[in-house]
Amino acid sequence: MITVQGLTKRYDDRTVVDDVTFRCEPGTVTGFLGPNGAGKSTTLRILAGLAAPSAGTASIDGRTVRQLPNPAAVVGALLDASAVHPGRTGRGHLRLLAEVIGVPRGRVDELLDVVGLTGAAGRRIGGYSLGMRQRLGIAAALLADPPVLIFDEPANGLDPEGIRWLRGLLRGHADRGGTVLLSSHLLAEVEHTVDHLVVIGGGRLVADAPIDELLAADVTVVRAVDPAALATDLRRAGHPVERDGDRLTVGGTPAEVGAVAARCGHALVDLRPAGRDLEDLFFQLTA
Amino acid sequence: MALQTLARPDARLAGSAPGLGRLVRVELGKSLSTRSGQAVLAATALLAPHWVPVLVLTGGDVSDPPRLLAELGALTALLVLSLGVLSSAGETTHRTALGTYLAVPRRGRVLAAKTLALAQLGAYATATGVVTSAAILAVLGVPVPLGPTAVVAAVATLGGAAFAVTGVGIGAAIAHTPAALTGSYLVLFLTPPLLHGVWPAAVEAVDPRQAVILLATTTPSAGPVVTLLAWVVGPLAVGFLILTRRDIA
Numbered sequence: 001m002i003t004v005q006g007l008t009k010r011y012d013d014r015t016v017v018d019d020v021t022f023r024c025e026p027g028t029v030t031g032f033l034g035p036n037g038a039g040k041s042t043t044l045r046i047l048a049g050l051a052a053p054s055a056g057t058a059s060i061d062g063r064t065v066r067q068l069p070n071p072a073a074v075v076g077a078l079l080d081a082s083a084v085h086p087g088r089t090g091r092g093h094l095r096l097l098a099e100v101i102g103v104p105r106g107r108v109d110e111l112l113d114v115v116g117l118t119g120a121a122g123r124r125i126g127g128y129s130l131g132m133r134q135r136l137g138i139a140a141a142l143l144a145d146p147p148v149l150i151f152d153e154p155a156n157g158l159d160p161e162g163i164r165w166l167r168g169l170l171r172g173h174a175d176r177g178g179t180v181l182l183s184s185h186l187l188a189e190v191e192h193t194v195d196h197l198v199v200i201g202g203g204r205l206v207a208d209a210p211i212d213e214l215l216a217a218d219v220t221v222v223r224a225v226d227p228a229a230l231a232t233d234l235r236r237a238g239h240p241v242e243r244d245g246d247r248l249t250v251g252g253t254p255a256e257v258g259a260v261a262a263r264c265g266h267a268l269v270d271l272r273p274a275g276r277d278l279e280d281l282f283f284q285l286t287a
Numbered sequence: 288m289a290l291q292t293l294a295r296p297d298a299r300l301a302g303s304a305p306g307l308g309r310l311v312r313v314e315l316g317k318s319l320s321t322r323s324g325q326a327v328l329a330a331t332a333l334l335a336p337h338w339v340p341v342l343v344l345t346g347g348d349v350s351d352p353p354r355l356l357a358e359l360g361a362l363t364a365l366l367v368l369s370l371g372v373l374s375s376a377g378e379t380t381h382r383t384a385l386g387t388y389l390a391v392p393r394r395g396r397v398l399a400a401k402t403l404a405l406a407q408l409g410a411y412a413t414a415t416g417v418v419t420s421a422a423i424l425a426v427l428g429v430p431v432p433l434g435p436t437a438v439v440a441a442v443a444t445l446g447g448a449a450f451a452v453t454g455v456g457i458g459a460a461i462a463h464t465p466a467a468l469t470g471s472y473l474v475l476f477l478t479p480p481l482l483h484g485v486w487p488a489a490v491e492a493v494d495p496r497q498a499v500i501l502l503a504t505t506t507p508s509a510g511p512v513v514t515l516l517a518w519v520v521g522p523l524a525v526g527f528l529i530l531t532r533r534d535i536a
Contacts, residue, residue: 101305
């Protein structure tokens, strides 16, 4: 489990992360969203032990990364796919990392195959595309099969097949009890992958809830055999109603709307929450 | 592309911190796995052997081979400093520090591994340069006394190790390869002549190249040893303090 408690980071008099608190539970994929400069990368770097907090803590299963004997066996992190030496080969890069972690060399070739880089493994990384570097970074994060994954913009540069594969990897990892913290600007991708959302803006936490809860607005779409009569009864009951043909968009939960319809004897043909998409929610939260 | 990932850490792996020996092997691997690292190592090892025939064939002064070898060894050691700088400052320049300290957050251990690895490479490069130069001198007909030459080779080898470690410290402190290299060589090459004009006695006390030559060619004394130690311990201590407090971007 990832626990971030009262995390604050100041550079001189500028506060880039301000008292941020959230948790990522095992078995879930948590999306970590925020506009550029919101403090996401700083939070992830503190969590990974690369930066020191000004206040608060960021821990994994109760220990900071610096307290873990062999951190890469517990946390697989992809924070910047371009942070690799361009003069090394992909295989050489992974072999050096495998030796540090203590995993057998055979694991390197296994992962190169998994991420589709076997053919390019002997080439220098300087000649890799962004997508290839992302795949190499994902392979590096997975070398020791760590239970916790922290990925910052992992889908950048990946082709659609790669993005689908990545989604399957992250979901599968969580389904087997792993913990995933995923930062991404590809909101549609996040919406399809995560269970929980943490949103920060201006360094402060602005949302921390299951994605279904955040996307579910108190607005209901309803269709009835007699939409005009239902609209009248709903308005009488105090619900704002917009009518578009036989479709009514009503302020209120499906349960409240359904109760009014039942009390007034309306036959319904459709009753469902009017969902928002993540993009609307993101701009609403971070405006 | 399919992969089953674990939900729990491999307890044996998670509880086993990488030992210093393993980290030293990794640092050696890092230095030798890039063309720039290989090129610098080869250039430093081969500089002196290339210079010897030029000196002999152009009628240069080769009347005191141990002294000549000591000067070439000290020059090689100076160049070896760049290997150390590349090893530590290069991590920031190429941003590989991110992966390095993700895997080993105890930065002092990484610095210790770099120190031991680069000391080996520095010693190897300098020893190769001095021994090969001595052999070339002998082949070209210059009498090379074995005993004094062995002393010169041993001191130069230690000097090479020391200068490589100095480079590691400077690189860790400055964390910018061009600035660290330029600054180091400006100080090392410009300070002695400038100081010579105003305070000649101080040159021996601050010039590490002179310290290597003195140790190799005169009766051992504390002065040059202190000078070399100061050049090793000073940058390394400052590098450690800065490295362990700096945020990795």
